[in-house]
Amino acid sequence: RVKSAVELKKEETITPLEIKDDMQGNMKEVMFQKTKELEHWMAEQNETEEPISVKENIDTILDNMQGRYSSRDLSLSLIETSRQAGITYVVYPKKKKMKLKKGLRLSKLTLVYDELSKPPKTLKRSESHGILPGQKKFLLKVPLYERLLRCPSLPLCLNFDKFAQSKGKIPENSGPQTWALDLFSKPKQKKTTPRETVVKISVHEDLSERVKKTPKIELSDSLESGLPPAVIRHYESEVEILTEEINSKKKYPAFLYCRRGALYRKLGKFQSAMNDLQEAILLEPLFLNAYWHRHFIYLFQGRINEALDDLNYINKYNKNNAEAYFSRAEIFRGKKDSTLAILNYTQAIKCKPMDADMYFRRGEMYEIENKVLAIDDFSKCIFYDPRRTDALFKRGMFYYENENWIAAEEDFTALLNIDPQNSQARTYRGRVYFKRHFYKQATQDLSIAIHLDPNNWLALYYRACLFRKSNPLRALQDYSVSALINDGYENLSCFLHRGILYANLKLWLLAICDFEAVISLERTIILAYINIGLIYLLHLDNYIEATWYFSEAIRLDPMYIQSYICRAEAYHKLHKLKKAVRELSCAIHLQPDGIQLYIIRGQYLLRMKCYDLAKFTIYQVAEMTKGLIELSPIQQALIYSFCENHDKAIQVLDGITSNKPEVTMYALLAKAQMKAKRNKEAMRMFKKALDIFSHSDKGRNAIAASSDCLYHLGLCYMEEGNLQLAFDSFTKAVKADPDFAEGFYQRGLCKVKLHKDSSILDFNRAITLDPKHYQAYLSRVAYYGLKGRYSKAILSCNEAIKIYPQSVRAYIYRGVLKYYNKTYKLAITDLTTAINMDKNSYIAFYNRALCYTKINELQMALTDYGIVLLLDAGETVTLNAFINRGLIYTELEQFSFALEDFKQAALISKTNVSLCQATAICCHRNKEFEEAVNFFTWAVKIDPCFLDAYIGRGNSYMEYGHDEAIKQAQKDFLKALHFNPVCTKARICLGYNLQAQGKFQKAWNHFTIAIEVDPKSYLAYEGRAVVSLQMGDNFAAIQDINAAIKINTRAEFLTNRGVIHEFMGQQQNAMRDYQAAISLNPTYSLAYFNAGNIYFHHRQFSQASDYFSKALKFDPENECATMNRAIANTVLKRYEEAKEDFAYVVESCPFWAAVYFNRAYFYCCLKQYELAEEDLSKALSLKPNDALVYNLRAEVRGKIGLIEEAVADYNQALDLQERASVV
Structure with a gap:
């Protein structure tokens, strides 16, 4: 390198030793020490029960070395292995032979598990390979350029302090430079320490019962603690200090023994720790810290x-010890007692309400139920610790x-x-984007x-x-990789979708392979x-195989109509028409209103030449569609054609042609063959006609006839x-005829x-x-x-007009186009013109x-709907008019008028259960409950499995108000549940x-079942x-109404929760x-009424009157609100308003005793005692036994001077009160 390294010498800073002593840290230490003790016990058991000879030990070590060491270190490893075994010669590993092997020995099995449980090696090189991946297959040995390459570069910043600390720190009597020279000048010592045998008990699930049973752990002082050396030295120094203090007896020894x-427990000396803690408890029985540390030893x-x-x-004498509650919760969690675990987590949270981990642990227990x-x-955990990724997930x-x-x-x-590398979170966010139709973001997340x-x-x-x-x-590639990674049941949809994709790509055999894979994973997938x-059936022309698969689909689900239709078509291809008709008859039995099924059967x-049955089928379809078919001699050929008896129609025309062999008859016969879908024969007849025309005179009529034949030939x-x-x-x-407008018109359609x-040009030419x-x-x-160019279409309508x-x-067309163009007022103008x-x-x-x-x-x-109904409209238009007008009346809440419209619609379409239901609902809203019951019964007769009809009829019976009707309603609800036990509405x-x-x-049980069926049923x-x-369970009531509000916040639910709060005495919350x-x-x-009542009870009469x-x-029909407002106005001395309210309530409810009592009090306030009396x-x-x-x-x-009568009333009141007290 060109530049010098950064300054190696820095000022020495003494960092304080941080040692955590929380509950989870202690639990981790205890579990680590317990694992080490169990590993030691396992090693002892292996050594005592299965002694391994020297030769076997060498073979085992050699077998493990073959996968652990590279080829260049093999000789050195063999020498070291021989020395470990105590022999002077080298034993080379034997070549493996293919033979039956015995089961692995326990010691060997532990070594295998040890290797498999190690974490993967991290890639530490920063240079690319010098060879392409495709060249590896030509190499027999590992060359130099394939070996592990270390990064030759230095890091950006050298941390000399950290390096010195990892090497044991710099001695006090030596400088950094001297220490570094001595360190690098020392010769490297060869490692001869034998490899330790590490046994992990968590992986031995298939061992004998001896291993499965947990041994009784005895306390000792020789257990490994797993603490860093600095911490161990610190703890040992503290132990020495405490020992001196205990021996000197200068301080109270209970605290010293406890510490x-x-x-000792942290250092792995459990026997000494237990002795000290027992001594501390003996000296001070209320020293809770000693119990706390002793319970960790018991857990060990x-x-x-x-x-x-x-x-x-501990909890008996310290109710606020969160760590004790937390430890108890963890113990019950290990015992799988979720209830007690949750209770203890809750107590711990009360002591530490801002501990995020406690909320998370309790949330994990709540997840069970x-x-x-x-x-x-989890939300509270996130609130107190926003970086808790596990709670967020x-x-x-x-x-x-x-x-x-x-x-x-x-x-x-x-x-x-927080964690951008979380693949699982990326996957689920991609799925969320997929559900929200944000496909670009979904693709990005899934790719990441x-x-x-x-x-x-x-x-x-x-x-x-x-x-x-x-x-x-690309989709096919992803499907294939997904199936390669996971070809199990949980990835069944991958094979299904890949098969559909292969089918779209016309790779039929590959599609079949994928669909067969789906069947092998789940044999009930009909698709x-x-x-x-x-x-x-459609592509490979293997009709017999197709029939077998359709039969299997019918066997799995006999109610699936598509299977019958497909099998019928397969039988048709095999010319087994009787079986095809039988399959379609089964499909019609399952779907009696499927008109297309009747047509196919016809x-x-x-084709079976069953003309009568075919004609009957067509007539049946005509009756279903309210069509009329009239037979006449003139229209006989057309009727044959209508009944698809084209042979008969062609036979008739053949007879006419033989009697009158004219060119026009040939053309007519060809047109009949066109109608019979015998287009090839029709084309042959048209060509024959054209051939006749070619040998005839080329007059104007011949040219027109030739053009007509060419025109129909094009059709x-x-x-x-x-x-x-x-x-x-x-x-x-x-x-042939350049002025043939119809020809240009049809050619324009063909161009489309x-x-x-240029298709529009032919229309324009026409x-x-x-x-x-x-x-x-x-x-x-x-x-x-059709192109959605409504403005252009409107212009064409303008030309037509x-x-x-x-x-x-034309005006109607233009009005409809303007309707689709959303210019409704202009559409109304055109339609008004048409009208x-x-x-x-x-x-x-x-x-x-x-x-x-x-x-x-x-x-x-x-x-307008009324005018449509007055005119002689068709049945379909009349039916739609009644339905639409009924919907408008329903929107206007004019249910009486809507009821009449729906009644008429139901009379037109007597088999429409939806109309019967709508009519019954209108009757129910008009409080015509008997009529509602009749219409619901009508709907049930049409469709005995129509659940809404049973539910609606039951609700109508409930409105009758007497016991017999309530029992009848119960029968209807039970019948609906009999047809569909998971129908939450009926439940x-x-x-x-x-x-x-x-x-x-x-009732509570059924509501609970409904919640289990549909947890979102508010x-x-x-x-x-x-x-x-x-039932008096206010707490359960408040929980349920809170759940309903979380699902769907409605005013009714909030009001009900307020009522529950009132029953609980929480009027402020109410x-x-x-x-x-x-x-x-x-x-x-x-x-408003309930809020007014609360104001009334708090003597805030003005606010109460306003709310009432x-x-x-x-x-306006709420008599209770009227009477309460009258009472409030009486207290507020608004006597005129109170008098009007009382008069209205007395008129509405003349048999309500409370009204007369309250009005009597009102008269007393006015000193009108005669009226009060x-x-x-x-x-x-009305209520003779009311002492008040x-x-x-x-x-x-007494105030009006009737002393004797007053005394009699007082005596009667006293008698009633005495009777009430006795009762």
Whole structure:
């Protein structure tokens, strides 16, 4: 190097020795010492039970040396090994032969485990190889350039103090320069120390029972401590000082014995430590530190109960010892007693509320049963120690599992800011980005995760999913590497997606291999069977194999319709049409409303020549779609064609052609063959017609006929998919007749399918040749509309309107285009024009109603829907009009009108369960519960497995209010649960039903089941909170309502929590919840009412009156709020307002005794005692045994001079009070 090194000599600084004495440090020391003791015991057992001969020992050492030493040190190692064995000759290792080996000896097995458990070697060289990786296979020995190269460069800064400390420090009588020269001039000594046998007990899981059983550890003073030399010297010096002080007896010896015992324990002298600690406890029984250090010795011996006794003794006299609680928690954690561990962690946290590690340890225990509480603890751990990566990862995983993507992303990001090399966090953050559709960020994170951990198969799999569409080859590479790393069940999706990718790349055999791998991992994956069958069916033409795979899929899941359809097609390919029809019949049985299934079955019946059955099938489809088919002699051929009896239709035309062999009949026959999908025969007939035309006169009619044949021939080619030949035919047609506008129009359509840029030119040419070609304009409109160029399409509509200004259809098209263009007011203008032209155009009214709905002109939309229903609209339009108008009425909360619309819609579509359900819901909201029950019953008859109908009918029964109806509701809820036991909605309704019957424990059980099925069901938490409150368990109620609020913060839940706080006597917390509910939903009247009651009880009558007024503003029918406001106004001497409120409540609830009692008090305040006496008499007639009413009436009668009656009332009140006290 050119530059000199930095200054080697620095001022000596004495750094103080820092020694930690915390609970976890002590536990680590104890466990280390215990491990060393067990290793020593294992070594002794091996030496006594399995003595190894000298020859075997040499063989063992040589076998281990072959993998440990390089070839250049082999001779030296052999010499050293021979010396260790005590022989004078060298024993070379034998060559290994392939033969049956006996099981490994215990000593050899421990050496193997020792080697395997060592950490990997860190790469320390900084130079590249001088050879390419591909050249290694040609080398038989390790050359020089492949050996380990050390970095020749010096570090940026030489730390001479650290180097000197590692060499034992500089002596005081020598200088740094002299010491360094002496150090480097000394000759290096050869290491001859035999390699120690290290046994790790944690890896011997397959040894005998002798090894598995933990031995009884005896205390000794010869155990290795594992402390640094400086610390050991410091401890030994302290022990000497303490020993001198104990011998001198100048200080109280209990403290000295305790300190020396603690130091002995750290030095590994457990017997001396135990003696000193016992002596300290004997001298001072309340010296808690001695018990603390003794419990570590008990833990070393495995005497858990004695250790717990010491900790209990410490906690008995010191309730705030956090370390003792923490140690107890760790002991119970080791015993897998999570409850006691959590309790002790909690006590420790109370003593040290800012210790992050305690929160984390308690969170780990909470993870076993209650992850919500665990996350709370992890959050507190992060709050007190933001750099706790383990807590951040656990909380991020919780959010990830609960699909809280934003919170999970924040936690993983915070973790990566602390530890950017964490591959697992990178992987999960990438998955979070994947879920949030941030594909670029997901790709970056997954790529970094793979770079950090090349064996991260999960990151490779998700990155492949990201590349599946954009870069299939790269995705294929990632899938393959992921499958190579992990080919087990947990990576099953990798094989499945790679198979799909191979199928997209048309690598059929590779795709089949992957799908078969999926089946070998999980034999119930139906998708793999279906995909293999489709490959054999559609691409490899192996129909028998395809049939077998489809049959396996049906065997695994007999309800999967796609399997039957695919197997039917396979049978069709094998010409087994009967089996194909049978498969489709099974599919129709599973899906009776699948019209396409009927059509396919009709086609198969046609090929079987079962014309009647085929015709019946087509008629059945027509009936399903409300189509009408009429037979007539003239339309016989068309009917045959409609029924796909093309042979019969062609036969009829053949007869006509044989009787009348004209060119036009050949063309007609060709067109019939086109309709029969016999395009090749049709093309042959058209060519025959063209050949006839070529030999005929070339007149104008012949040219037109030739152009027509070429035009239809082009249509045949289009049907066959030969777009280029079709394009050529249309070109010939327009060349034969350059004024053939329809030919240009069809050629334009053909160009569109060929993706040619000049397609629009043919449309324009057609319009130029025939400016009144209405279909051409509309086709151009459709072309621009499909391209999403609505403005261009509107311009074409404008041209069509110019040609034919009275075209209602053009105005409707333009209005619909403007609707899609989101110019709703302009669309309304066009549709209004169409309506003015044709007052009976229900299509225009219907679309204009849609536009009015979009601009929120709901009344105008209702008017248009009403007109549509008055006109003779089709059944589909009428049905949609009823449904849309009902939805508008529902949005306007006019449920009576919505009910009538839904009723009419249900009568039109009598098999639509959704309409029946909507009708029943409207009946329920209109409090027409019997009608609601009828419609729900109708829905059940249509679909006996429709769960919502059972649940809705049960809720309607609940509103009846009597016991029989409640039992009937219970039956409906149970039936819904019978069909789907995991239906949380039915389970919650059943819980409320049982609550109404007073069966609180059963209701609580069902709410609990609902929570277990769906942990995010806030309604289940709310229901269980209400039941717990009724059962008197306020703490459980507050926990459940808190859980519901965490899932979904709603004003109703906050109000309920306020009520629970009131039952617990925490009115301040209750008021806080009510205020939060009001801020969340300012129109929620119940929160105002409950808050007003709290103000009322605190005699804040003005605020109470204001809150009662707000409650009545949003719920005018709340009689309780009205009466409470009347009482508050009475106290505030607002007598007129109070009088109005009492009058309203008496009118609304004439049989409520409390109203008359409170109004009597109001009259007393006004000194209108006669009226007060009347109200009190009325109250007693409604509630005869109320002592309070008798007492107040006695006072009133006394004031109006009715002394005897007053005395009688007083006596009656006293009698009632005595009876109440006796009861």
